[in-house]
Amino acid sequence: MASCYGSCASCKQFPDSMFSFICNLRQISLAKITSAIRCYAAVKAAGSHGKFGRLPPGFGKITPFSLFIKENFASRKNEQPTEVFSNLTKEWKNLDEFDKRKYVDGALRINEEKRSKFELLDETEKEELHRRAKNLKEARLKRRIRLERRKKREINGQPSMSGWMLFVKEKAVKGVADSGKKQQDIIRELAIVWKSLPESDKDAYNKRAKALSKNGEICE
Structure with missing residues (x-):
């Protein structure tokens, strides 16, 4: 006071x-x-x-x-x-x-x-918990990146990858198609091969393509 x-x-x-x-x-x-x-x-x-x-x-x-x-x-x-x-x-x-x-x-x-x-907890248990936490954090980051890629692809109007697209991409990269031919001829030949594939093989390509699309992969 x-x-x-x-x-x-x-x-x-x-x-x-x-x-x-x-x-x-x-x-x-x-x-x-x-x-x-x-x-x-x-x-x-x-x-x-x-x-x-x-x-x-x-x-x-x-x-x-x-x-x-x-x-x-x-x-x-x-x-x-x-x-x-x-x-x-x-x-x-x-x-x-x-x-x-x-x-x-x-x-x-x-x-x-x-x-x-x-x-x-002993040190081994602590390290294991930290390792799991790190893996979980990385998985969440990858999932967020995939979602951002998918949104970007949708905004740009880019098509999702199909089994046929994946088939062409793999065969062309692996050199099955003759690189000396024109692109339209290569696609035509691969289309014939694709049509001759068993439905089980086509389904396998479609499943892989769907999984890749979910991961943010696009057909280039």
Whole structure:
């Protein structure tokens, strides 16, 4: 209080009651700011990887917000999932520091338990889990690339690869067709060969072509 009076020395023309009100208001504001900063720091600590580093799936960290969603999602059975998430997000933002603190502490406790459980594994098990996590991440990346290729192909109007297209591509590359002939003659000869193939062979080409198309391959 003394420091407040000192800082307000130039305002002595105000009544003492006004001084008290201003000083109390300042102290309340500082207390709220300090509490908010501490809560924010705890949220960051609970939601970050910290000194532990990234753990494999099943042992990954949970954030206070994720814990809040998990605990309250099941009680919204009459709402659409997207609507539930949107409403819970708004509720989370409106929670005060005291109510959020429960989820901050809960997330910290759960993350410590996961870390302890992971540390009980031997090194071979840890390496295997990390290897699986890496493979899963790479598979997701490849899948995303394939989807982007497919979208690009559809936008550009490029046809999906068919069994016939794959047959021509393979035979031409392998040199079965005479490179000295004109392209239309080569295609004509390959068409005759294709028509003479057993249906089982054609089906095999069609299946492979379909799989390649899903992977984003195009007929060039």
